Amino acid sequence: MNKFVMANDSDIISGVVTDVYFEKTKKYLELMHSNPFVSMEITTQSSTYEYIDFTGLNDVISLLKSHNLSVYALPEGTVIKPRDVNGVPVPFIRIQGKYLDFAELETPLLGFICQASGVSSYSALIKKSLGDIPFISFGIRRMHPAISAMIDRSSYIGGASGVSGVFSSRILGIKPSGTMPHALSLILGDHEAWKVQYENSDFRVFLIDTYMDEKFAAMKAAEEFPDIDYIRLDTPSSRRGNFPNLIREIRWELDIRNHQNIKIMVSGGIKLEDIPELVNAGVKSFGIGTSISSAKPVDFGMDIVNIDGRDITKRGKFSGIKNVFRCPECHTVIVQVSSEKPSCSCGHKMDNIMKNYMDKGKIIFDDSLEMIRARSLNEIDSILEL
Ligand SMILES: [Zn+2]
Secondary structure, X not given: OOOOOOOOHHHHHHXXXXXXXXXXXXHHHHHOOOOOEXXXXXXXXXXXXXXXXXOOHHHHHHXXXXXXXXXXXXXXXXXXXXEOOOOOEOOOEEEEEEXXXXXXXXXXHHHHHHHHHHHHHHHHHHHHHHOOOOEEXXXXXXXXXXXXXXXHHHHHHOOOOEEOOHHHHHXXXXXXXXXXXXXXXXXXXXXXXXXXXXXXXXXXXXXXXXXXXXXXXXXXXXXXXXXXXXXXXXXOHHHOOOHHHHHHHHHHHHHHOOOOOOXXXXXXXXXXXXXXXXXXXXXXXXXXXXXXHOOOOOOEEEXXXXXXXXXXXXXXXXXXXXXXXXXXXXXXXXXXXXXOOOEOOOOOEOEEOOEEEEEOOEEOOOOOHHHHHHHHHHHHHHOOOO
């Protein structure tokens, strides 16, 4: 019996975490002795994100690796619009094999990429909006603990400079980042809490809104510990009034007392649309939680595009086995059936950006997390537009 109301690894791999119509379809096809060789493609009609920062392929490969299938996909961390320059949907993954070898895995497979890509795509927007100003992903407490590492991984790829989850360091190697909780000030009092943080942490961030007005607490913290890195405001919504103006006031009071070195970090309910005004007010670091961890999933769908060599698909989809070409210069994307490199209207030859990740069950391409993040950061910078 599972202890929590959730599936474990073997439940997911065995295919029981599926929709019942796939179980029925398998049964009927077996009755009819039909098991064709199919190509299936994953595309999205999503209008939630203008650009998708694609993640979750790692878990798709883990799910499919014991099956006799071939998998082609855009690399994780690719930042791309859901349709090409001609309006053709971009295939993010292509799976080829006998239909009955993976029919019921469509449900978990889509779940892996829909949610992960939603988190990374939203994080990418925050990263683009912030530029070099760092943000830490704080939001795992708002979601089911079973997916905390997925949230941290996706937000890290999407540009978070750090993530708060301790478990993520264990299975992903991302060193967790954090400041101090209100509990520490409540138990020890502000001064003792600041002191113990000052003496024991190399990232000196003081939380200053537990008991006092933020301005007077900031001045007190700066006077007692003038070489700290940040003061952090997690001001409750009932006290916010005009949050940017509160920050401007604190910045002013610190500056005229020669505490220009102490920067301001904010957290608590921050969304993408709040960022420009907070940056303008002088915020130099962000802790962003729920808006990242509860980012809307990308609604990827998976469809047959070829059966036993015959191009065929349902209404509303584009049949045929496709490749995705992108211009290395102007980033124009063209989806086409031919594998021959087209020329871009800017004059450059385009590259096929779909990679072969798995060949008949054998993994042949495996990116490290740091490679994926570097790709994503580069593409957020050069391709994504707000
Ligand atoms: Zn071009």
